[in-house]
Amino acid sequence: MADDGFEKSAILLIALGKDCASEVLKHLGPREVQKLSYAMAALKTVPQARMDEVLTEFQEIAAASAALNIDTEAYLREVLEKSLGTDNANHLISRVLHGGDTNGIEGLKWMDATTVADLIRNEHPQIIATILVHLEMDHASDILNNFTERLRNDVVLRIATLDGVQPIALKELNDVMLNILSGSANVKKSAMGGVRTVAEILNYMGSANETTVVDAIREYDPDLAQRVLDEMFVFENLLDLDDRAIQLLLREIQSDSLILAMKGASEALSEKIFKNMSRRAAEMLREDLESRGPVRVSEVEGEQKEILKIVRRLADEGQIVLGGAGSEQMI
16 A cells, blocks of 8 residues: 555545646656556545545645545556656556566666666676666666676677567576566566667667677677667657658757757758758757857767657657658658
């Protein structure tokens, strides 16, 4: 059962409504979102007195005249989809509503990359690879950056050649990582790993480490390295987006973030961005770029990665189509 603080927060979020609740969740970390999700899932009927107490504490006026009775599963699903996106929401909902726990690999998701790297760096590279494909791509990338070059290259190569996770692999993780995953003979093979996974991880990795990893894969299998490169989407690939996609993207980006990111952009990409802005906005952006002094490469790459996250979200939502060799052809 959730503690009193999370229960009260869950009641408040339900009382606020789906739109407001989803906006609140966007500003919380994954640990808070998960705990609040469990608390909301546990709520079936909220007595009027309890709701009045919570709303009074937060200096709200209770508008309802009867006990709060709602379909909490449907409500929770809609709120999480609004704030986290469909894929992340479905994964979390399945654990919250169907008896999953937060041990093992789920627990790793709430740890910082350095801590996770320290925990798993001495395990077999195949085990590390299997763990990383269960994490978010940017998290996995940060963890890899904490490894030595030799270990990093070995693990990435294993991810690239991983075509699934068998039950025996899950059982091995279970034994080695103290119940990281529940090993069961009934667990089906999970379609994780592969070229696309490596490409997405490398998209979040710094350019220096990215190059050494790709070179290591190329030594092992040149065709495999090329397939990874074909799947990657980097900042310069924004040139492959059509004008409508660029315009949609610009609406989602803060001006300060765009200025920093464009410090590392080619002239061709800069011109494409300028032409998809109003004349006045383009002039102001040019002036800001010229007046901005030197910035660290790491800052530029960081902002470019944030923009690429937005690009991937828009693509996942079907609002834009990614171009390049790794995308599906349109007819």
